[in-house]
Amino acid sequence: MSQKLQPTVYPETRFYWDGAKAGKLMLQRCTPCDRAYFPPRPFCPECGSRDVTVVQASGRATLHSYVINHMPAPGYEPPFTVAAVTLEEGPRMMTNIVDCPADPAALTLDMPLEVTFETRGDMAVPVFRPAKGGAA
Amino acid sequence: MSRAEIAIVGAAETTQMGKVPHLSQTGLHADAALNALADCGLTVKDIDGIATGGHDAAEIAQYLGITPTWLDGTSVGGCSFIAHVRHAAAAIKAGLCTTVLITHGESGRSNLRNHRPIFPSQHQQDFESIYGALFPPSRFTLPVMRKMKDDGLTLEQIASVAVVQREWAAFHPRATARDPLTVDDVLSAKMIAWPFTKLMCCLVSDGGGALILTSAERAKDFPTKPVYLRGMGGESAEGPMVSQMEDFTTSRAFRVSGKKAFDAAGITHSDVDHLMIYDAFAHLPIYGLEDLGFVKKGEGGAFIAEGHTRPGGKLPLNTNGGGLSYMHSGMYGMYALQEGVRQMRGVSPAQVKDAKLSVVHGVGGMFSASATAVLTSEDRW
Numbered sequence: 001m002s003q004k005l006q007p008t009v010y011p012e013t014r015f016y017w018d019g020a021k022a023g024k025l026m027l028q029r030c031t032p033c034d035r036a037y038f039p040p041r042p043f044c045p046e047c048g049s050r051d052v053t054v055v056q057a058s059g060r061a062t063l064h065s066y067v068i069n070h071m072p073a074p075g076y077e078p079p080f081t082v083a084a085v086t087l088e089e090g091p092r093m094m095t096n097i098v099d100c101p102a103d104p105a106a107l108t109l110d111m112p113l114e115v116t117f118e119t120r121g122d123m124a125v126p127v128f129r130p131a132k133g134g135a136a
Numbered sequence: 137m138s139r140a141e142i143a144i145v146g147a148a149e150t151t152q153m154g155k156v157p158h159l160s161q162t163g164l165h166a167d168a169a170l171n172a173l174a175d176c177g178l179t180v181k182d183i184d185g186i187a188t189g190g191h192d193a194a195e196i197a198q199y200l201g202i203t204p205t206w207l208d209g210t211s212v213g214g215c216s217f218i219a220h221v222r223h224a225a226a227a228i229k230a231g232l233c234t235t236v237l238i239t240h241g242e243s244g245r246s247n248l249r250n251h252r253p254i255f256p257s258q259h260q261q262d263f264e265s266i267y268g269a270l271f272p273p274s275r276f277t278l279p280v281m282r283k284m285k286d287d288g289l290t291l292e293q294i295a296s297v298a299v300v301q302r303e304w305a306a307f308h309p310r311a312t313a314r315d316p317l318t319v320d321d322v323l324s325a326k327m328i329a330w331p332f333t334k335l336m337c338c339l340v341s342d343g344g345g346a347l348i349l350t351s352a353e354r355a356k357d358f359p360t361k362p363v364y365l366r367g368m369g370g371e372s373a374e375g376p377m378v379s380q381m382e383d384f385t386t387s388r389a390f391r392v393s394g395k396k397a398f399d400a401a402g403i404t405h406s407d408v409d410h411l412m413i414y415d416a417f418a419h420l421p422i423y424g425l426e427d428l429g430f431v432k433k434g435e436g437g438a439f440i441a442e443g444h445t446r447p448g449g450k451l452p453l454n455t456n457g458g459g460l461s462y463m464h465s466g467m468y469g470m471y472a473l474q475e476g477v478r479q480m481r482g483v484s485p486a487q488v489k490d491a492k493l494s495v496v497h498g499v500g501g502m503f504s505a506s507a508t509a510v511l512t513s514e515d516r517w
Contacts, residue, residue, distance in 0.1 A: 007262040039263045065282035065384055068330035073268035082269045084278055084379045094264045094379035109285045125266055
């Protein structure tokens with residue numbers, strides 16, 4: 001079976017992938033808006049300011065929506081869960097739900113999740129699993 | 137009283153659709169273009185503007201032998217051709233060209249091509265595709281579980297979209313899938329990406345279509361009944377990352393494009409006799425009905441399930457059977473336009489009696505872009 005895809009690292013996204021490799025989920029925060037955003041870019045998508053900082057996310061999130069994919073995908077064994085999760089800091093991101101059956105009975109919208117990292121070659125990508133110990 | 141300024145005077149699909157193993161993608165463009173030229177009695181020498189999406193407009197110009205003074209290669213997915221109608225109308229009004237050919241060809245099934253029809257997005261590849269969300273069935277569908285929870289949309293309502301559109305497809309000899317369906321058939325079909333079964337997903341076809349636009353004052357010189365643009369239409373984009381949609385229960389691009397088109401046409405919903413909403417997947421007509429304002433938010437699924445869009449219903453929707461049953465090459469917007477034109481000409485196999493106004497609304501990518509056209513059989517209003 002082929003390998004799962006690896007992201008391409010660009011200058012603007014290197015901090016994010018370096019963070020993931022170190023087991024940290026990194027976001028950016030706009031100073032004027034005082035608001036976190038995703039995906040990475042060196043300016044705020046809300047106001048256009050370049051006055052932004054890199055911050056570490058808590059890793060806590062909730063399940064916003066999902067599909068259980070039954071189609072082939074490189075490196076995956078269907079069925080698997082493709083999800084959109086809402087991070088505690090506000091931004092939403094696509095991910096996979098791991099350590100959880102790919103079954104609607106096990107996937108409840110708004111359930112608390114926590115980040116974990118999946119190794120891909122010499123990189124790592126953030127994925128999410130049901131939170132241990134209750135509410136996020 | 138307003139007078140029409142722009143008319144569609146030629147319209148045609150490829151000679152064959154569905155499985156066309158004897159034509160390349162470029163060949164499908166050309167076959168559709170030649171059919172549209174024959175439809176209005178023009179030759180390639182009469183064309184001075186050309187637009188296409190998912191393909192190099194210059195290649196199509198060269199292949200057909202056209203020397204354009206205006207080109208549009210807007211490629212934002214399946215609604216590109218609806219956007220081209222808007223752009224072509226503006227170009228003709230501005231005097232940049234007089235006669236525009238819009239072509240679509242796509243070898244979606246036979247794959248007789250060497251490129252994909254939509255630009256890859258950097259962020260989409262690096263922050264979505266890596267999660268195995270590589271194809272439309274696992275991307276376009278992602279917002280739906282949220283909509284089911286927040287708006288009370290049900291699986292049976294989503295399935296009813298496929299059922300109703302199959303009723304329309306039965307009228308069309310050229311439709312790929314014409315046998316009746318039940319909600320149970322749809323729900324029990326092969327699972328593709330929960331909650332979507334195969335019958336909630338579009339067909340994968342070969343085909344093409346072309347349109348020819350010119351100024352309304354020339355429209356009566358052509359052999360076919362002219363179809364006029366009422367207003368300049370609308371367009372918008374939200375972007376290729378479905379996970380970044382502002383709200384999973386409504387499409388911002390749909391709302392912006394639709395409002396622009398309705399305002400430009402000076403129409404209200406009760407003026408609309410016929411409606412096309414691009415249905416790559418069964419949830420899209422539900423989002424479209426709500427985001428265009430035909431029903432309140434959260435009421436789209438029930439509206440379709442109750443039969444209001446089926447043959448004999450008060451709002452005939454996707455009367456060719458749509459991408460779910462008619463055909464879907466990959467960028468279906470051209471076929472929605474073709475059925476809108478047929479309805480306004482009064483020649484659709486599923487003709488809506490006395491229909492004078494048709495709204496054609498398209499999506500591009502996975503809720504990435506949108507475009508809306510308002511067509512009418514009347515040259516003044």
